[in-house]
Amino acid sequence: MTIVAATLFGTANIGPLDVISTILHHVGLDAIAPTEPLPKLLDALIWESRFPRVLLAGAVGIALTVSGTVLQSVTRNPLADPYLLGVSSGASTGAVAVLLLGIGGGSLSLSSGAFIGALVSFGVLLALIGGGRVSNPARVVLTGVLVSQFFAAITSVILMVNGDANSTRGFTYWLLGSLAGARWEPLILTGSLILIGVVAIQFFAPALDAFTFGWDSAAALGINVTAARVWLMILTAVITAAAVAASGAIGFIGLLVPHAVRILAGPAHRVLLPLSALVGAIFLIWVDTFARTAFAPNELPVGVITALLGAPAFALVLRRVGS
Amino acid sequence: MGRITATGLSWSVKRNRLLDNIDLEAHDGKIVGLLGPNGSGKTTLLRLLAGLRRPDAGAVHYDDTPLRDFTRRVLARRLAVVEQDVSSHDNLTVRQVVELGRTPFRGRFDPLTDTDEQIVDAALARTNIADKQHRSWHTLSGGEKQRAQLARALAQQPREILLDEPTNHLDIRHQLEFLELLGTLGITCLIALHDLNLAARYCDHLVILDHGQVIAAGSPETVLTPELINTVYGVDVLIDHEPTTGILRVTYLAPAYVAVD
Structure with missing residues (x-):
């Protein structure tokens, strides 16, 4: 419902039936489509632009939310969020390295550079916090700041030395987080990575619950802690990298949504994971819809809006942790 | 046993x-x-x-x-383990803490069965915190937290x-x-x-x-001797039986007091 409704919003005048039937025509279900195919231009607008964008927003929303939920449990730190921990900075470094330094000799795209950069920064972060052994929230967050600043500095150096005004401007937009580039081909890859990762993470729900009182406690409850941690970190790294590579740096959603869902549904991950994934998808779809329509024809980067909402939420969580 | x-x-x-x-x-x-x-x-x-x-x-x-x-x-x-001072940042209820004890018996996607619920109920009753089962873990006193941890251990049967x-x-x-x-x-x-x-x-x-x-x-009678305690802890003690209850009693002598002696 959200998918259809969000596809509706925009500068062109489209009705809900148009959206549904366009989608049905394209997936080969012409027989049950409520209306005739739309004119080519509108059809392309819906099928090639709006619809993939809504789907990408959903996928990225799921990935960042689930990633935040898992990181908060594994690092035993309520302030953990992929953006705050510097993964997005690593992604941008990877992206500029490919774009401006020509690393990969043209065989790598901006997204694959971002994907690799995200994985690298995630690895650096995990190494610095001992794979989650460091449980002091302040230290984890400060380590994230450190990773984030370090990669941001590398990115700036590359941009200053090699960039021209145009590429710098385009890149800044990507840095702020935007879903405007959604196209079918990368979406299918991104979406499948995220889907597989999120489903696999669901298998570790009991481990995530048991982590609440620490590693040894979880082990004494029969959890194979090392295996669970390694798998969770790999899966989280992959879905986060996939999301960041597709959308740039969309911050705070991994912090905002899981905490909101916890207040409503409690801390049990069997419920928390699928529910926050759903809420994350719906949330980002609507925020992105707002981002592209509120000031039309100008578009706000969606990351700016999530930051506007997320920063106060971070302050609230921080207050609760402090008390 | x-x-x-x-x-x-x-x-x-x-x-x-x-x-x-x-x-x-x-x-x-x-x-x-x-x-x-x-x-x-x-x-x-x-x-x-x-x-x-x-x-x-x-x-x-x-x-x-x-x-x-x-x-x-x-x-x-x-085998269950109770640690000395565990903490969590999750907002768990006492019952949810005790339910963790069923982890080794549950499948990855299984909800708690009626049997699980009964075992949790019994563990809560046994440790005398059934009346606080819906309270948030964080609001408990230290003694209640340890009783809840013991209840969690008991839920592991x-x-x-x-x-x-x-x-x-x-x-x-x-x-x-x-x-x-x-x-x-x-x-x-x-x-x-x-x-x-x-x-x-x-x-x-x-x-x-x-x-x-x-x-x-x-x-305890054979192990707790003044000699042993002095060797291990470096403290002089008096050991006797408390007269009304007959319970073995260890009285610590302050190091300064010993020095005068």
Whole structure:
């Protein structure tokens, strides 16, 4: 419902039936489509632009939310969020390295550079916090700041030395987080990575619950802690990298949504994971819809809006942790 | 009622021998107290027994089965661990904490069964916190938190429980309540303790550790002697029986007082 409704919003005048039937025509279900195919231009607008964008927003929303939920449990730190921990900075470094330094000799795209950069920064972060052994929230967050600043500095150096005004401007937009580039081909890859990762993470729900009182406690409850941690970190790294590579740096959603869902549904991950994934998808779809329509024809980067909402939420969580 | 046996357990970190050739046994629903000064190796020993660290030498058996033959999950169905001061940043209710004890019995996607719920109910009742089961874990007092942890342990339906100074940070009444409760369970317990009087009163058997070695083992009456306590803790004590109750009593003599003597 959200998918259809969000596809509706925009500068062109489209009705809900148009959206549904366009989608049905394209997936080969012409027989049950409520209306005739739309004119080519509108059809392309819906099928090639709006619809993939809504789907990408959903996928990225799921990935960042689930990633935040898992990181908060594994690092035993309520302030953990992929953006705050510097993964997005690593992604941008990877992206500029490919774009401006020509690393990969043209065989790598901006997204694959971002994907690799995200994985690298995630690895650096995990190494610095001992794979989650460091449980002091302040230290984890400060380590994230450190990773984030370090990669941001590398990115700036590359941009200053090699960039021209145009590429710098385009890149800044990507840095702020935007879903405007959604196209079918990368979406299918991104979406499948995220889907597989999120489903696999669901298998570790009991481990995530048991982590609440620490590693040894979880082990004494029969959890194979090392295996669970390694798998969770790999899966989280992959879905986060996939999301960041597709959308740039969309911050705070991994912090905002899981905490909101916890207040409503409690801390049990069997419920928390699928529910926050759903809420994350719906949330980002609507925020992105707002981002592209509120000031039309100008578009706000969606990351700016999530930051506007997320920063106060971070302050609230921080207050609760402090008390 | 299970049996824990350790034979010749040793463990080192960087050539530093923290545990040296430890033998001990706990069985038949008895409460075995593990005593020793800070750094004597009590916590390390409990970790080895729980399979959380692997010993360099020696073996641990639960009944007649070697520890290494258990998977984590199967072990957790008979052995529970209560730590001294756990914390969580999740907003768990007391009941949710106790439900964690069913983890080794549940499949990855299984909801709690009626049997699980009944076991959780029984554990809450047994530890006398059923009335607080819907309270948030964070709002509990230290004594209530430890009772909830014990309830979580009971939900594992253990044959043995390992407890690492569970009464630290508790006030006197809660210390007594907790140990009294432990004595009524009929489950074999190995418990690290600091307080010699509590150990004398509630343990059936004591094992004294010092510098990673077992210095003495036996009933409180035989083990707790002024000589031994002086050797291990470096403190002079008087030991007698409290006249009205007949309970073994350890009175500490302040070092200054001893010097005058």
